[in-house]
Amino acid sequence: MTKLKTAVLSLTALKCFDFLFPLILVPFAINIIGIEKYGEISYFQTISLFMLIIIDFGFNVSGIQKVATCKSEISEKKYISASVAIKFLLLFFASIIYFVLCLNSLQGNNITLVLSFYLVVLSGVFNFQWYYQAKGRYKFILLVSVLSRISSFILFFILVKGEDDVELIAIIFAMMYAMPAWIHLLERILNASFSMVSFRYIKLVFYSNWSIFSYRALNSGILPLYVYTLGFILSPAQLGALGLVQRVLGATINFSTPITQALIPHLARLKKSDGDEYHYSYRKYSLILLVFSLLLLMIIPIFIILLIKYKIISGGIILSDLAYPMLMVLTIVPHIMNSLFSQNLVLLGKRDLVRNTVIYSIMIAIPLYISSLFFIPEKIIVVYVVTYYIMMYKLKRGDR
16 A cells, blocks of 8 residues: 555545544533533534634644655654744743633633633644654554544543533543543653754744634634624524534534645655656646545535434534525635645745735735625625635646
8 A cells, every 4th residue: 555545545534533532422412411502512522622723833743744745754753842932932822812802702701611712722832643644654654543543432422410510511521632642742751852943943933834724814814703693693502503514514624634634745746856747746646635525515514414304413502593504515615725825835835825825815805795794794704705715726826
């Protein structure tokens, strides 16, 4: 089996545990505490996961490329140490943003939920999955994921008893995302993977990651902005339905990422050795992902409706609550394709184009967002969807 196939299969299995287990728990959580209380948990979960993207600073793209082509162990240790230093700096700013957004929302009076998901934010500093992926250590990544998810799964069914266990469910959900990072830290310490690095080197790494970080932060920041806004517009039941759609959509998107994530080191090596094969592989996987994303666009709404119709999910949710949040599913195609397009542009040395594309898309979206907010707030998700399609169009044009 080729390295690429091994990587795809391993990362697919990883995503199954990373997102299938939390997704399986969603119906149980909704059935126990109700759709409105689940909406509160989903709200803070969305904000905390966005903070993880800020703290990651693009290392899951540029870090993989760097380590995959690095032959010196000393250079690897310096790079890892620099990544931790940068992430600690970003943790400070991410913490401020997190508490401002959470405490100034309609759901912000529940301090336990706010602090529970702050554990997820803290864990972002020591998440080294990008390093293990670059080194091909897929078994270790999978083992950590299985341990974290199954532990949380068991605790959920042992400890959660009734509708008053909202805070407990939040802690268990947060633990699923936070635990792998602490295991990563322990493993890195035991392997003496850190070294002293100069401020000049940290600055160099920071600037090399800036473009891809700008893309990911601006791109991913769109969702928390709209969720924060919708928290003031939607009814509690609709907000809970939005959270359900987000979780299914997020899990689906992440099931597609094994292809793009495995392609990063594969394409990086091909670009150095065989340009024609690189371009052929890129075109082939672009087509595969497009067909795959279109199929998902049809399957996801049917899947969610069947969950409600056959009362697999109850908790007070009705199909009419899903009508508006379901529009978010339309972003599945640009979400998947933008991941590949942006990574290809980075490999082509067009980092600035990636960042500028996101800025351009947001500059168009902001007037639409403000206009919708004042005149037709109930249509604001349409602006969210349009933003991602503008981004996809610009990124695709950039790699010609």
